[in-house]
Structure formats: C-alpha cells, structure tokens
Amino acid sequence: MKTPALVLSILAAVALCAGTAWTAITQDRASGQAPVDISAGRPAPAVPWGEAMPLPDKARSGGGSRTAFGGSGSGIQSAADHIVNQQCENGGWSTGHASCASPSKSVSSPIALGLLNAYEATGDAAQLRSATDDGDLDLTFVWGNGEFRFGSFTPAFLRELSGVTANPIYSDHAAIEFFDELTAATYGPKDEDTAAWIAGLQAARSGTLINLRPWDFQNLPWVAGEIGKADSTTPADGVSQQDRFRDALLDGLDTLSALVQLDLLGLAGGIRGLALNGNTPFVAIANATDFPFPNEINGIDNLCDLAAVLLAFQNLDGSWSWRSTLQDSPGDQDTQTTAYAVLALSAAQDQGCGPYDTQIDDAREWLWTMQDIDGGFFRFPGGSHSTVVEGEALNAMGAPSLTLEVPAGCLSDTQIEVELWMRNITQVTGFQAFLEFNVFMLNYRGDLSTYTSTPFPLHIQDITTAEVSAGQLNLDGSVALGDPATTTDALLATLVFDVVADCGPTSVDFRTGGKFSSELSFGGNPLATTLVNSPSLTLDDTPPTITCPANVTVNTDAGLCTATAVALGTPTTGDNCPGETAANDG
Numbered sequence: 001m002k003t004p005a006l007v008l009s010i011l012a013a014v015a016l017c018a019g020t021a022w023t024a025i026t027q028d029r030a031s032g033q034a035p036v037d038i039s040a041g042r043p044a045p046a047v048p049w050g051e052a053m054p055l056p057d058k059a060r061s062g063g064g065s066r067t068a069f070g071g072s073g074s075g076i077q078s079a080a081d082h083i084v085n086q087q088c089e090n091g092g093w094s095t096g097h098a099s100c101a102s103p104s105k106s107v108s109s110p111i112a113l114g115l116l117n118a119y120e121a122t123g124d125a126a127q128l129r130s131a132t133d134d135g136d137l138d139l140t141f142v143w144g145n146g147e148f149r150f151g152s153f154t155p156a157f158l159r160e161l162s163g164v165t166a167n168p169i170y171s172d173h174a175a176i177e178f179f180d181e182l183t184a185a186t187y188g189p190k191d192e193d194t195a196a197w198i199a200g201l202q203a204a205r206s207g208t209l210i211n212l213r214p215w216d217f218q219n220l221p222w223v224a225g226e227i228g229k230a231d232s233t234t235p236a237d238g239v240s241q242q243d244r245f246r247d248a249l250l251d252g253l254d255t256l257s258a259l260v261q262l263d264l265l266g267l268a269g270g271i272r273g274l275a276l277n278g279n280t281p282f283v284a285i286a287n288a289t290d291f292p293f294p295n296e297i298n299g300i301d302n303l304c305d306l307a308a309v310l311l312a313f314q315n316l317d318g319s320w321s322w323r324s325t326l327q328d329s330p331g332d333q334d335t336q337t338t339a340y341a342v343l344a345l346s347a348a349q350d351q352g353c354g355p356y357d358t359q360i361d362d363a364r365e366w367l368w369t370m371q372d373i374d375g376g377f378f379r380f381p382g383g384s385h386s387t388v389v390e391g392e393a394l395n396a397m398g399a400p401s402l403t404l405e406v407p408a409g410c411l412s413d414t415q416i417e418v419e420l421w422m423r424n425i426t427q428v429t430g431f432q433a434f435l436e437f438n439v440f441m442l443n444y445r446g447d448l449s450t451y452t453s454t455p456f457p458l459h460i461q462d463i464t465t466a467e468v469s470a471g472q473l474n475l476d477g478s479v480a481l482g483d484p485a486t487t488t489d490a491l492l493a494t495l496v497f498d499v500v501a502d503c504g505p506t507s508v509d510f511r512t513g514g515k516f517s518s519e520l521s522f523g524g525n526p527l528a529t530t531l532v533n534s535p536s537l538t539l540d541d542t543p544p545t546i547t548c549p550a551n552v553t554v555n556t557d558a559g560l561c562t563a564t565a566v567a568l569g570t571p572t573t574g575d576n577c578p579g580e581t582a583a584n585d586g
Contacts, residue, residue: 026079042207042322043261045336045379045386047095049201051105051151055092055141075427078375079394080118083111084385088090092139097385105141107388109153109299113393116157116164118496120402121424126166135161135170145189147175152201154172155179156219159226171227179228179241192242198248206511209260213252215269215340220245222278242277249273258292263324265295267310268340274303275347278454290326304353310341311359318362323378335379338363340394346398361488367393368487376493398424402433402492404508404534406540415445418534420475420493426565427485430456431480431492434511439471441499441506448496455479455486472511509533546582547572 034517050109078436086093088100093111095104115131118124135220143149155174157436162171182194192200201547205213221242228241251269256509274282282302291297295309314320315328342363370378370393377390391541403421420433437444446468451459456477467474475493479485479562549569556563 004521018191026339027104027435030582039436041161042332042380045389046212046215046262046265047388048109048151049105049204049212051108051141051149052198055103055105055137056088069264075371076118076121076397077124078392079124079377080115080124080127080175080375083118083390083394084126085386087130087133091133093134093387095249097387105137105149105151108137109151109157109191109386110388110560111391113157113160116160117395117397119164121397124336128320129329131161132165133175139169139173144187147181147188148173149188150174151178152216153219155223155227158225174223175227179224182241194244198244202248202251203380204298208260210255210257211260211264211266212269213255214249214266214273215252215262217249218269218273219276221249221273221279222430225277225360238562246274246277246279246282250283250285252296254287255289256287256291256297257289259289261323262337263292264310264313264320264322265334265337265340267292268320268337268344269345271303271307271310272347274306275344275353276349280351298491303348307345307348308358311356314359314363318359318364318366320363331381333380334365334387335367335377335393338367339389341390342367342396342581357489365487366399367396400425400428401532402431403532404435404510406508406534414495414499415448416442416499417494418497419491421489423489425487425489427487429483429485430477433473433475433492435473435475435495435508436511437473437497437508438506439469441501442471442497443500444468444473444510445496451475451477451493452491455488456492476486486583507534545574 039424065199065310072425080314086098088103090103091110092105094100094103095107112131112134115127117129119120119131135158138150141149149296155178158170158174162168178187182197185191185193185195185196187197190196201216205216224240224245232574249270253314256270274280280303281301282303284299285297285306287296287298292309292313295312297306297309300306300309302484308321313324313327318338319333320337321327321329322337323332326332342360345354345360345363348354349356349360367377369383372378374387376385376387377383377393379386379389401421403423403424405419405421406416406538420435422428422431453459456479458480459477464476473495479493483527497508510533548571548576552566552568554563571582
C-alpha cells in the first residue's frame, strides 16, 4: 500500500490504497453583402459567426426596455437585471446598447448563457424568463427560404437552456434542425453538410479575424457529442460530428497568429473547447506563426501545457489584454478576453490542470472592477458598455457553491478530514450548511474539527449531542451587522471523523429534507447555491494479499560472485480496493 501526494485543497490523515490598429468586420451570409467596417483602433467585441441577419424590432411596451424583477446594486443580481433591461420585445438584443434600433441574433446566445449562469446564482425567475424568451426566438429564427438558422454558439445555449428548464424542446431543436440537417447535407439554403459548414466559418474568419476560429468552435465539439451524431455524409471515414468540430478547433489553434488582433481570445476559446470536450492529450499543434512570442504553442500536445501559455499572459492586475503583445499595457485590458480566460482556466482545472484558483479569483476580482453603477460592465477601463460583453462577464463569474471535499479512494481505519468550501461567490455575508453522516461508520470529532474565523467572524455551531448522535451537523456563520460582504472563495470548516467500521461505502453529504440545505446571503436575501456532496468513500481495513513466485536458482557470472539479468517472476497480488501494485525493493 502507498500514500500518494494529496493535491488541491483536499486534506486527509489517512492511508490510501491505490497503486495594432485593426479593423473588425462582420459578414452577412444570407445577403452576401461585403464586410462592413465596425471599428477602428481597438477591435470590436467578438460575436458568434453565422447569425448576422438583422431582426425586425417589435414595439416595446411604454417605449422603453423591459422591466426586470429583483434587487439592485453591485454583483450578479444587478448585472443580470441590467441585461434583462436591454432585451428587445422580440426576445433578442441589439448590437448597440440601451437601444433596440437594430436587434440582431449575432449577440444573443452569449448574453443568454450569461443569464442562465446568473439564474443559477440568484434563482430570479425574471432572468430565466429572459433567457427563455431568447430560446423561443431561436425556435423561429429562419433563413429567407424558411429553414432554421443557427450560429456557432446557438446549439450550446439551447442545450443549456433545456438543462435549466427541464424542457427538451430547445435541445431537440438544435439536434434536429442543426446537427441532423448537417448530417443529411440539407442545412440552410446551400444544403451544407458538417464539413461545408466548418469551411464556411473558416472562410469568414480569415485575415484580421483568423484568431476567432477556435473561439467560434469552442462549444461545438462537446455539444455535438451530447446531441449530434456520426456524420453519415462521408461514411467511408467514419468521422463523427464531434471529432469534425474538435479537428476544426485544433485547426484554429494551428492558424492562431500574434500578428493580428484577439489572439488571446482565440487561445482561450481553444483551451476551453478542448477542456469541455475532455481532450487532455490531443494531436500536437502545428502552428507556423510562432504564436505567441516568446511562448510558442507549436508542438504542444496536452491541455495543461496549453493552459500554461494563456496563464503566462495574465496581467499583474488579474486581467488579460486584447492582444498578447500588449501584456500589462495600461488601458489595453479587455473584459471579453478576461471572461473567456476565466472560463478556459476553469474548464482546464476541471480536467485536472492547475490548480488555478488564485489566478481565477484575481481575474474575477478585476472583472468586478469593470462593473458600472447601473450593473453593466465596461468593455475595458474607460470604455463603453456592450451587452454581449456583459453577458460573457456574467458567465465567467460562476454559480456560487458549497462544496464538501474529501480524500478519494479507499480509506484505512483512522481519521478523515472533510472540508467545507464556499466558491464562486460575490457579495456574500453568510452561509448555512446542514450535513449528515453515517454514525455506524463515522464518529464526528468536534474536538479536532476547526471552524475558520474568516471570512465570517461570527459563528453559530448548532451541533447538539442529540444531533451528532443522529448523524447531523448544522453550521452557520455570518459577518457582523453592517460589516462588508466577502467576494472570495473560502474554506469554512474542516470536519474530522474517526472511522469506526471498515469495508463499506459511506459519505458526508448535505442533508435533504427538513431544513433547507444551504443559504448564502446577498444583501440580506437568500442566494441560491449549488451543493456539491462528497463522493462515496470506501472504508478499508483489509490488507492486500501477495503470493510470491517460486524460488529462482541461477549460476553466478563467470569470475564473479553475482549474477545479472535474473528473472525473478511476477507475484500474484490482490486487494478489495482496485489498483494495487507490487514493487521489488531488493
């Protein structure tokens, strides 16, 4: 048996058995119009490809924007309310801000994804309704010939909307009208198949926009894996849509260039796409542009090394700039790029890279400095608002969570430590957590458990003898009345248990039923929280077995008292926990 090094924030006193000036352009595919100059100098925010056809604006009640419900002030609630207030009556958003004079589907999906993330944090029905209104618009968004139309971010948004609303109509729409149509080579007016659609995106994202290729493809591999299918238009090669989109994303990294704008946005999109699709190793990048100097990505073949390149370009203030050559250049920090860098590092960390908790926290702290008093976000220091960037910033904030972290694997008959963490929070003044454990397998050691004094100096540990005997723990903490809220991740408690029984699964979990399972306070109001229970633990006090091979007799080497190249045979080993290994230390 061996004890591997523990990583991240998991602590355990146990033995484990386990072996410079640029012009940004857009193009209307439907009309075939020439690209239109939309900015000079700093590039305009990136918007998904394939949705550029303007939508007619419907009359808005009272001649103003919709009214959101919920609180105001700083943080997620006010940011989401601000976005809802920009929504046009047809369910979309305008390419401008605080106006519905030219609503366009090109900006909708990233904005609506931000609202879904906000709803996970606030539980505000108005935010979910706003996102759903945009999903309903997607169900009617068509080409001139009446065929349904999608942009590069639309399938991901519809997939997520179905998950949040438990209504499959949105995900089914993307599966049938996008992925199935591409499979049958009948998508859109040109009857495109998957390869043709990919080629169209690549052709549009050329020249000064070439770095947007991996950014546009970031959601498509994993969504295709969820609701797409094998691409039967070319049955001989047997390549699935998921793999086609993955290869297109890698092709985008191959063409990533530091010579044009938004290279860090493209890199962040590529990292996030590979991580979401579970591609930790991948075909080595064959980048001929020496991107970015001096940190070359050419030859990188794994997610963690690629994420390290992005991390090397984080500014000292926690942000990322809109171009790699402008690192730590005052005024060139970029809200959109920083938001996607956060999303990329978070996804890579979920795949075992990092940890990047400190860098992600620093980036989120910087993003909050870009929030205006009306709840919206500036594109950059001193810049203007952009609703699409506001949605992306909101999406990067993450949903607040209470997480129980425990050691993995099989645990010997000793003690275990379970950590209660608060993550992805903003403007939080307190928490409550209600836990349960199996008293026949674990004995709570209150005398060894610790309850942190920060960020909440006032604590109530509602832990009575009767409750502990029943396998229940109630934890509560808050700042003093009038004291400022906290905005950073925090370890709230370390709970120690003696293992009193072996050879069985158990866990320490959040209680269901009875009292609400958790509460974070936002301005005195409950804030919806995602609960992450501990994984099942296998308590193990059964030693491994080993049967040695037969004795070996050999002659010594000529003129020596020793023999070399002696085959000793392989022992037979076994353990009730999988993954046992044997080693010869002699």
